[in-house]
Structure formats: structure tokens, C-alpha cells
Amino acid sequence: MRTDTKRMGTKGQRAALMGALLVVALGGTGCGSECVDAFDCRDKGTPPEGQIWACVEEKCEQVPVSTGGDDAGTDAGTSTDAGTSTDAGADAGTGTDAGTDAGTGTDAGTDGGTGGLCDSVPRDEKLGTLQLQPGFSVAEAAPLSTEVVAVVSTPGPTYSLFALRTTATGRDFFALGTWPDVKLGEAALDTVLAPADRAVGTTTYASYFLAYDGTRLLGGYTKSGGAGTVAVLDPAARDAATYVSAPSNYTAAATTDTFFINGAGLDTVSEGLGVYALVTSAKPFSAVKAVSFPAQVGGSGFSAIADNGIAVFGYSAPDTYVNVAYAVSASKLTTAVSTRTPVVLTGEPQVDVGSDFNNATGFGGGVAVVRGAYDANFAFVVTDVSRFPLTPPLVGGQPLSVGARESVLTVADTCTSVDLVSSLGPDLLVGVTDANGRRLVRIRQGQ
Numbered sequence: 001m002r003t004d005t006k007r008m009g010t011k012g013q014r015a016a017l018m019g020a021l022l023v024v025a026l027g028g029t030g031c032g033s034e035c036v037d038a039f040d041c042r043d044k045g046t047p048p049e050g051q052i053w054a055c056v057e058e059k060c061e062q063v064p065v066s067t068g069g070d071d072a073g074t075d076a077g078t079s080t081d082a083g084t085s086t087d088a089g090a091d092a093g094t095g096t097d098a099g100t101d102a103g104t105g106t107d108a109g110t111d112g113g114t115g116g117l118c119d120s121v122p123r124d125e126k127l128g129t130l131q132l133q134p135g136f137s138v139a140e141a142a143p144l145s146t147e148v149v150a151v152v153s154t155p156g157p158t159y160s161l162f163a164l165r166t167t168a169t170g171r172d173f174f175a176l177g178t179w180p181d182v183k184l185g186e187a188a189l190d191t192v193l194a195p196a197d198r199a200v201g202t203t204t205y206a207s208y209f210l211a212y213d214g215t216r217l218l219g220g221y222t223k224s225g226g227a228g229t230v231a232v233l234d235p236a237a238r239d240a241a242t243y244v245s246a247p248s249n250y251t252a253a254a255t256t257d258t259f260f261i262n263g264a265g266l267d268t269v270s271e272g273l274g275v276y277a278l279v280t281s282a283k284p285f286s287a288v289k290a291v292s293f294p295a296q297v298g299g300s301g302f303s304a305i306a307d308n309g310i311a312v313f314g315y316s317a318p319d320t321y322v323n324v325a326y327a328v329s330a331s332k333l334t335t336a337v338s339t340r341t342p343v344v345l346t347g348e349p350q351v352d353v354g355s356d357f358n359n360a361t362g363f364g365g366g367v368a369v370v371r372g373a374y375d376a377n378f379a380f381v382v383t384d385v386s387r388f389p390l391t392p393p394l395v396g397g398q399p400l401s402v403g404a405r406e407s408v409l410t411v412a413d414t415c416t417s418v419d420l421v422s423s424l425g426p427d428l429l430v431g432v433t434d435a436n437g438r439r440l441v442r443i444r445q446g447q
Helices: 006-027 038-044 076-080 330-339
Strands: 051-056 059-064 136-143 148-153 160-167 170-178 217-222 228-233 242-245 251-255 258-263 274-279 286-292 299-305 311-316 323-328 356-362 366-374 380-391 406-410 417-424 427-434 437-445
Touching: 148 170, 148 417, 148 427, 170 217, 217 251, 217 258, 228 258, 258 299, 258 311, 274 330, 286 330, 299 323, 299 366, 323 356, 323 366, 356 380, 356 417, 366 417, 380 417, 380 427, 417 437
Parallel strands: 251 299, 299 356
Antiparallel strands: 051 059, 136 437, 148 160, 160 170, 217 228, 228 242, 251 258, 258 274, 274 286, 299 311, 311 323, 356 366, 366 380, 380 406, 417 427, 427 437
């Protein structure tokens, strides 16, 4: 999946440089073969346009794409990440997670540059080569544009979907039809960019989240130095979007009439990295810091809210930048907002993810996370999608508890990628991309 260099800050970029130098040094020793086939070259990063990686005399080399292979164009979604090259320096020297690179963009290269090697691999019509695990079942699937970077739905039983789409201006809100009749609207509902940031030459870094508070949509972006903005839009009204200052906004989740934004501030409230609540039940909207992070963190992290109201918030650890997460009960979150006294995140139950992860969303009475690790080029390599059950606290009894990890989908190879997760009522929506195109697949609990 996408490279996440923006969130690292100066220390992280130095570590990345040292890691890259180590790779170069080891690769230049001439000891042993570098590859057996093109699959072994998948960690070399994205080659230039018109080129693919191939294993030539046990060395990874770039060769022209064959025009005869069915797989030559299966990575068409890569072009939709029209900010990747400029993203790399977005957090240069700020150390505050300026810009957002949540890893859910559509640039998760399909087939890993393996050319036609995936043509002969059997693939399921919906899941491709992803492997569904016991305890879960596949329902409907629907085609999805490669320009869509985030999806959110209204509460059921009829699910209206909305999308965040890549456009010439950056990111725009779009209607996406009613599940499973997914169809991208012909015109944008509004743009995420505030009027002051729409001028030619203004550099912005779009966030990859889309949240819904029961009435309104929320998207965001940042600029160099950490400045940022979130846009709030009522898709049923004809009013223009409302724009609110939100430095370093990275991810967001929502409950009824409240957005929770993982970043460094909101409106006039600026108290360092944490989770800020934007209460939308009345205008003007009000802001409050709802969750406090430790004094030393690598950057802001991921956010999700389960059906039972339990929220999962996190940050990246200092030095390693591996994402960590904790669960917060609905009652504590409500109290924090009403009293303006933030929950201390590290005092809550930790979600033992067991690896790094680059996305999270509610999945029934639990949370689903996209697990994996960053390779030498800081591209996120997904290993699986897993679910963690979350049990609410009992009055005067058992506290909130986080259940053991339940594997939902595992990634078998580079022929099919996971590039998006979202919720559909109690179910999970997974964005799947391979040679058969991009699609949303609905996953349910139970056989």
C-alpha cells in the first residue's frame, strides 16, 4: 500500500534514510542472488511509468511493460494518488504529523509489478486471492471507482453511501448511491478545500478519512507546517460546507452529532496531539479536546467507533512509529466532552493488535484493523484484516474488555490488494483491487 513518510517527522525521515542506505549497502555486496522471480522484487517500490520489475540473472531490474499481457494495466489506480510525489516532504521538520497519509489510498499496487504472473492464479470473483477466515461470510460486492479514497454509509436498513473522490482540486464529496447499487454521482456535493486554499499554487495534503455523524459528512486536509482544515457538509441540505481549523488532522470517526478528530487541535482549541470532538448539534459548532495522548508520541493515529459506542483511538509510538490503539467506552467519551476533561488514553484498555496497522473501522460490536508492516521503501504491506471484539462495561461490574484477535481476511500474495475498509451497519466493507478491477465487498460475521 502507500508510502507513509509524511507522518514521520525529521527523526523518522533520518531513520528511513539510514534504512535505505542499509538496503543499498547490503544489495551491493554481490553475496547471493537478489531474486528468483519477479515476485521477489515486490519490495523495490513502484517502477517508473511503462516499466515493471523483473528478475534478470538473479537481479531485480526494470523492464518495459509488455503490451500483450492482460495484467499490464491492472495497476491503473496508482495514477489516482496524484500527490504521492509531493507528499514525501509534507512533514519535513515539523514532527507534528502535518498532512495525512492514512494508507487507505487507491495506490495499493495490484500484482506488485509482477506483470502476467498473476494471470494463471485462481481468484474468487469477489475476494480475488484474499482468503476468508472461519467465522465470517461474504455477501454482496459492487464495483468501485479507483478515484474513490474513502467511503462511509448512513445507518440502515437502507444504506446510502458517500465517497471522498480524487479530483483536479484535491478531494471532493460525492454521493455513491444506495448499497449495493453503488454509482458515483456525476457532480461533487462540495469540495473539501476551503476557499482560501483553492488558489493555484497552494499545496495541500488531502486526508484519507470520511466520517458521518448521522446528518453531516466530514473530510479534511493539511498543509506544510501542520496547518489543517476539516470540511463539514450536510449532503441533504443546499448549504455550503463549513470549514473549521484542524491542525494535523489525520483520521476521524463519529457518533450522532459529534465528530472525533485525531490531530493537534480544533477550531480555537489547541492542546497538542490527541482526539478533539466537534459537536455539531447546534451552530456554531463547538470544539473540545476529548482524549489526551502521552507527551511523547510519534504522531497521531487511527480512529474507529463500534456499533456499541466503544471508540478505538491511537497514535504512532515514538522512535518506531508503529501504531498503537486503546479502547474508550461511550460513557467516558460522553463525560469527557460534556465536562471538557479529556480521557487519558493510556489509562484505558489497550487493543493488542500484534503488529503495525494502517487503517481501522467499526465492525459490529468491535473494530477491524488492517494489519501489516512497512517495507524498506515505507510502503505498507498488508498481511491481514482482523477484528477485535469490544465488550461494554457493566454498571458496577466488569470493566470494558477487548477480546482476542479474530482473523477476517488474509493476504495470500500480491495479486489482490486491500486498499480500503469501512462499515456498513454491523458489517464490514473492504475495498479489493486486482486484475478484475476494484470493488467493495461486504463481509458479515457468522457463516
